[in-house]
Amino acid sequence: MSDELADSLRKYRRAAGLSQEQLAHRAGLSVGPVRKIEQGDDGVRMETLHALARALGVKTSNLMAAGAPKPVPHDNPNTLNLRELRIALTPAVGLAAPDAPTGDAPDIRRLRRMTHDSALLYYEDSYQSIAADLPALIHAANDAVAYYDHGSERLDALRARSEALQLAGRYLTQIRQYDLAHGAIKEAISDARLAGSELTAASGVGGMCFVLIRTERFDEAEDIAVATMDIVEPKIKGATVDAYATWGGLAMEAAAAAARNNRPEEAKALRRAAGTAAKAVGVSHRNLLRHWSQFGPVTAAMKELEDAMVTGDARTVVRKSGEEEELQPQAWKRLGKPSTNDGNRYYLDLARARVRTGDTSAAMEELSRLDHVAPEWFRHQTAAAITFEEITKKRRTLTADMRTVGAHLGVFG
Incomplete structure (x- = not known):
């Protein structure tokens, strides 16, 4: 900077x-x-x-202020690894008119099933598999929108492409390809708005906030999340669970941005809003085609502790992890388990809190477990590398398990 x-x-x-x-x-x-x-x-x-x-x-x-960018290594592996997905998301554009679509009519239901199946891979942290499947999914979505130029099929195709693009954006954000992710999610929001699907568009805004927070654009993330909450706020009567979950997810994104931007009172108010939505949902609600695949009391409680970790209050994280009902695995039979991604993030925060309160053994056990159960997700987490480095600074010698985790995180060879 x-x-x-x-x-x-x-x-x-x-x-x-x-x-x-x-x-x-x-x-x-x-x-x-x-x-x-x-x-x-x-x-x-x-x-x-x-x-x-x-x-x-x-x-x-x-x-924070903009400085001159650093040189990018010529041998950046993602340039080649993401080539097919980049072609699908950013096709070459010239002056010649595009070819008219030919062949059989696209099957929109099948397209949405493809997106759902790819979302399963994403939330199971199968990054290699989803990277292989996403280019074909995006091409199929583009073909459907090109084929149907009017009527209800056109609206269905736009909504289906929005869902596929949101998934691509989430995946690209997770692997830190932020500019490509931003473009995908921007188009996803546009498609959903054209389709008249307010909740799908609002879900896309949640994905946009995810990118903005990852790129330290906290003011914008909070602003668009709060503005969208005002638009999609559930009515007292007749609101669907999807509506509460989408609204609550936006509240969590806004709170995350506020907490990171040193706006603690705003973050607390937004967390209360998320808690209200979580109570209305009752039991964790799952919808893999939404930005927040799973939302409920457990998710809201885990994300609130994330704020405490952001503000450096490690003791609160450790204390509440043992006290709050929503964070106890035995309560998940009644409230619903967290999504794999949310659960892994929570346990990573807990590992960070434990090392900062002096319990390096418990922190290392948690890192080892995460490396075992979610290796592809784990290796993309900067917080894991930071936590590992903090642990090793307090150790004179490293165990074989520590050396394995360190190599996986790229901390040392």
């Missing part, structure tokens, strides 16, 4: 009348990170910026 970040931090620190040492103390950091940032070091972690923003009483986004 370069010289602009250095200038911003220096400006706010001086306005607060703080020395570098005083700011570091207030933020719960050593003075080293503050000095490095103000010297233009690019290796700053987002959680460090969150801590500094809290100490200065400003939004995290106020500290």
